[in-house]
Amino acid sequence: MLRTFRIGGIHPPENKLSAGKKITALATPKQVIIPLSQHIGAPAQAVVKKGDLVKVGTLIAKAGGFVSANIHSSVSGKVNKIDNALDSSGYKRPAIYIDVEGDEWEETIDRSETLVKDCTLSSKEIVDKIAAAGIVGLGGATFPTQVKLMPPPGCKAEIIIINAVECEPYLTSDHSLMMEKGEEILVGVSLLMKAVNVNKAVIGIENNKPDAIAHLTKLAAGYTGIEIMPLKVQYPQGGEKQLIDAVIRRQVKSGALPISAGAVVQNVGTAYAVYEAVQKNKPLFERVVTVTGKAVANPSNFLVRMGTPITNLIEAAGGIPENTGKIIGGGPMMGKALVSSDIPVTKGSSGVLLLTKEESVRKPMQDCIRCAKCVNVCPMGLNPAFLMKYTIYKDWDLAEANYIQDCIECGSCSYTCPANRPLLDYIRSGKGKVMGIIRSRKS
Amino acid sequence: MILIAVISLGAIGAIGAVLLYAASKKFEVIEDPRIAQVQEVLPGANCGGCGYPGCGGFASACVKASSLDGMLCPVGGSPVMGQIASILGMEAASAEPMVAVVRCNGTCAARPRNNQYDGVKSCAIASTLYGGETGCSFGCLGYGDCVAACNFDAIHINPETGLVEVDEEKCTSCGACVKACPKNVIELRKKGPKSRRVFVSCINKDKGAIARKACANACIGCGKCAKECAFEAITVENNVAYIDFTKCRLCRKCVAACPTGAIHELNFPPRKEAAPAAAKPEAAKVETKEETNQK
Secondary structure, three states: OOOOOOOEEEEOOOOOOOOOOOOOEEOOOEEEEEEEOOOOOOOOEOOOOOOOEEEEEOEEEEEOOOOOOOEEEEOOOEEEEEEEEEOOOOEEEEEEEEEEOOOOOOOOOOOOOOOOOOOOOOOOHHHHHHHHHHOOOOOOOOHHHHHHOOOOOOOOOOEEEOOOOOOEOOOOOOOOHHHHHHHHHHHHHHHHHHHOOOEEEEEEEEEEOOHHHHHHHHHHHHOOEEEEEEEOOOEEEOHHHHHHHHHOOOOOOOOOOHHHHOEEEHHHHHHHHHHHHHHHHHOOEEEEOOOEEOOOOOOOOEOOOOOOHHHHHHHOOOOOOOOOHHHHHEOOOOOOOOOOOOOOOOOOOOEEEEEEHHHHHOOOOOOOOOOOOHHOOOOOOOHHHHHHHHHHOHHHHHHHHHHHHOOOOOHHHHHHHOOOHHHHHHHHHHHHHHHHHHHHHHH | EEEEEHHHHHHHHHHHHHHHHHHHHOOOOOOHHHHHHHHHHHOOOOOOOOOOOOOHHHHHHHHHHHOOOOOOOOOOHHHHHHHHHHOOOOOOOOOOEEEEEEOOOOOOOOOOOOOOOOOOOHHHHHHHHHOOEEEEOOOOOOOHHHHHOOOOOOEEEEOOOOOEEOOOOOOOOOOOOHHHHHOOOOEEEEEOOHHHHEEEEOOOOHHHHHHHHHOOOOOOOOOOOHHHHOOOOOEEEEEEEEEOOOOOOOOOHHHOOOOOOOOEEEEOOOOOOOOOOOHHHHHHHHHHHHHHHHH
């Protein structure tokens, strides 16, 4: 009996169109736009100015606070300007524009393909290297990795859980990475184990990727303490709290961090980035992005430099199909419709999904019929129908008393609602409001 | 038999009455009678524009306060505050009448759409998702959160322009719309003599060229108005001009100077023909806009 999380969950069609496609490196564009806020937390502070020459891997912005991350140039060339640019948030925010000239890398980066297994660094040095490389959670939440690896006093990590679930339909970037960079990922996991001083790690993979499970299980025999755990397919298993429940059968208290359950959860892409940063001195400036959609000519997995406009990716996958209704940044469940195709790829971009007009149209909202399907599927055990009501009536006290702030925005409620009620849209807005109230109470 | 029932019930009633009387004396809540008097003169809209929970809350706050400085019922205005002052025997703080002003003139015609929003028709929700359907991420979204927030039916969406418009007669400056607007487009401004006002009807902080591309009526932060102003009432910050209504003397020179027509004048009589020739076309343009605004 395979494990999965115990509360709620849905089974959307998987549509993994680009599964099994090799990762191909995308050509560098003429100009990259690198936003200064690619992570959760304070925006990074630019350390270059107009006219500066940069190489691939040069630090161009340094972390602007404790919860923040460094940003490195993904190309070599000249800084054109630092100006506001539309990013995936839907708003214009500061970004560094770099005109590409050649492809010259920083000398410190080891560009060879050879696997480096041994690491003599202490855990502190590993965490420092991860911080310097600007690594953030690559699953989409983009939380700075080094912060997760420094447990607050009084908490002790017992286990590293690697999130290789990829529960979002359509996306295959983690799957393709596991197939091609298995050894590197396992070394990355060992480094993470060393960084938080634990001797056990579990890589959770849903059993719709049997090839990845078999491949990694074979490789993991050569590493001590790493276990591959196949999981029963269920969305949103990639949620941090859901994965902890599935793997070690512990629940994280409302408002608490996963570390309180003794677990540190990292994405499989992050583990690969950690390997590259620690063993190859390569900062995080490129990632695997899936470009997919039912009407897309050639759904693919690309290795893309940060700051590449999404247009370039779509062109490489065969261009925008004729009856495209929406371009989604990310997967169909948690992704967000993009305003423009000129939006750059950032650390959090896991995929680009082109939906046809028929797929993307919203059905008209009807009255709630009290079927409680949303309550059934909510993986956090909340009551989405009521939380939407509280938001409409602006009853923030009641919303907080019913844990609106615990919503992980997975969208299962909106997906399952037979009356097509936009539950998540309301809850997200109410959650923002309640979080603001909680913050102002603390300060 | 019936007598026993009457006597026992009567006795229970009498004991109950004595207990209730004793309890009402012992636990009596002494309320300042002036609270009720003050509440009597308040409009009773319970809009919360004063910052207190409803008119009752404001009344008890007025009675408790040592002076009426900073206390204002925006709905009742000076007359009501005067009455309250006479009840409490205090000086009423003089307050200028205010009115809500919508600082966006990005009409459907001036602000082309570059995408289509099909989500929930709520400004609060749309603004958590992205900047809006046009190139301007600062302006009015037009889904009417402010219309829903208004207790006085004083704010409406003009279907032609897609913008919200304030009905000055009905607006009580309670500020509910200001709080409801996630874009901070609405501002409370001095109503001015004869309701005459001059204000910059744009809050786009983008650089001039970008703002202009997104909206033909945008403030481009050129600073011509600030140069024209003799009273230093206009400041240009973050590529957008702002007129300080405490300094503005309503000379309207800035309105004529504005190349995009972003500065609006309201409730002024038509300009005389003798106005300087250079300012003429601009002035004419502005007046047409004024007309649409008054509709």
